[in-house]
Amino acid sequence: MPPSMPTPSMRVPIEALTQPSFSQFGTVIENPAHSSLPRSQRPPLPTTVSANQGSALKFLDVTHATNLYSLAPSKKPARPVMNMFVCAPRDLRPHEPSQSMPSTWGDIDLDDDDEIASNTNRQLFDVSILERHPFTTQTFIPMGLSGYERHTQYLVIVAPTLPASASRRYSNRPPPYPTPKLPKKRSSLRDIFAKARPSPFTNEVAPPTPQYSRLHPSQRPKGPGLPDLKNLRAFVATGNQAVTYGAGTWHAPMVVVGERPIDFVVVQFANDVGNEDCQEVVLQADRGAEEGMVVLVDSDGSGRVLVKAGVGAARAKL
Numbered sequence: 090m091p092p093s094m095p096t097p098s099m100r101v102p103i104e105a106l107t108q109p110s111f112s113q114f115g116t117v118i119e120n121p122a123h124s125s126l127p128r129s130q131r132p133p134l135p136t137t138v139s140a141n142q143g144s145a146l147k148f149l150d151v152t153h154a155t156n157l158y159s160l161a162p163s164k165k166p167a168r169p170v171m172n173m174f175v176c177a178p179r180d181l182r183p184h185e186p187s188q189s190m191p192s193t194w195g196d197i198d199l200d201d202d203d204e205i206a207s208n209t210n211r212q213l214f215d216v217s218i219l220e221r222h223p224f225t226t227q228t229f230i231p232m233g234l235s236g237y238e239r240h241t242q243y244l245v246i247v248a249p250t251l252p253a254s255a256s257r258r259y260s261n262r263p264p265p266y267p268t269p270k271l272p273k274k275r276s277s278l279r280d281i282f283a284k285a286r287p288s289p290f291t292n293e294v295a296p297p298t299p300q301y302s303r304l305h306p307s308q309r310p311k312g313p314g315l316p317d318l319k320n321l322r323a324f325v326a327t328g329n330q331a332v333t334y335g336a337g338t339w340h341a342p343m344v345v346v347g348e349r350p351i352d353f354v355v356v357q358f359a360n361d362v363g364n365e366d367c368q369e370v371v372l373q374a375d376r377g378a379e380e381g382m383v384v385l386v387d388s389d390g391s392g393r394v395l396v397k398a399g400v401g402a403a404r405a406k407l
């Protein structure tokens with residue numbers, strides 16, 4: 090039975106899945122030609138080369154596969170695995186207006202009736218469990234889903250990690266997580282000189298960088314903390330986007346909304362040690378809390394999920 094954590098009642102509006110907005114959680118993989126972002130807000134183009142005798146454009150390094158299992162307590166090596174998840178559409182419950190329910194986007198009243206257009210169908214998705222893979226990235230690649238699909242889409246629900254100190258209240262023993270290798274107690278003369286600047290070996294003048302500081306924030310190990318629910322985010326992806334969760338990123342099991350299942354090829358590392366491969370936490374509404382973490386799923390007359398926060402939203406956060 091996974092541990093549970095007390096959960097406040099909060100309503101979470103949906104954002105469009107874009108690389109800038111998803112950056113701290115991982116990577117969005119898409120052909121920039123299909124990006125929904127205005128040109129001025131698009132991230133720099135990945136490096137491209139011509140391939141296949143000039144008949145293809147090859148985008149290099151569109152996402153990174155991270156394997157941190159050498160830092161796992163078991164030291165059991167991991168292998169790359171590709172699984173297929175056939176994800177059925179989730180049950181959504183009918184919208185019940187709630188008075189003054191806080192939103193993860195601040196004080197905006199998401200249940201203000203005047204703001205819900207008459208052709209909008211509002212439903213609710215209860216986020217009841219989150220999971221993470223502390224030692225590996227995980228890439229979800231949808232198959233057979235058109236970018237223009239209106240009737241079936243998927244939501245990517247993620248949360249930052251709380252500092253370990255804020256999580257101690259809920260669990261005393263931290264689950265396995267990547268801990269940087271500590272330097273050997275007794276340093277050799279070479280190690281001591283290697284830290285000197287300028288370096289006597291390479292002439293480098295900059296101080297040596299801590300192990301992870303050169304990594305992008307989504308690639309740095311996240312620590313043992315629980316999910317930061319007050320900053321939970323929900324994104325809607327289009328069919329021509331794949332997504333990589335950074336190692337250790339708290340996320341909801343994949344949420345498909347609409348009429349039919351979506352097949353995903355899922356690429357990750359695994360060593361078959363249960364709590365090194367996957368850790369879960371059950372979200373249990375706080376005593377006295379009305380409902381827990383709830384994503385507001387608004388769709389238009391054609392069934393397309395509407396974006397309510399962030400870039401391209403009908404209403405912005407501030």
Ligand SMILES: NC(=O)N[C@@H](O)C(=O)O
Pocket residue numbers: 174220227340341342343367
């Ligand atoms: N994300 C999701 O749907 N599932 C997983 O991450 C898993 O490994 O079970």
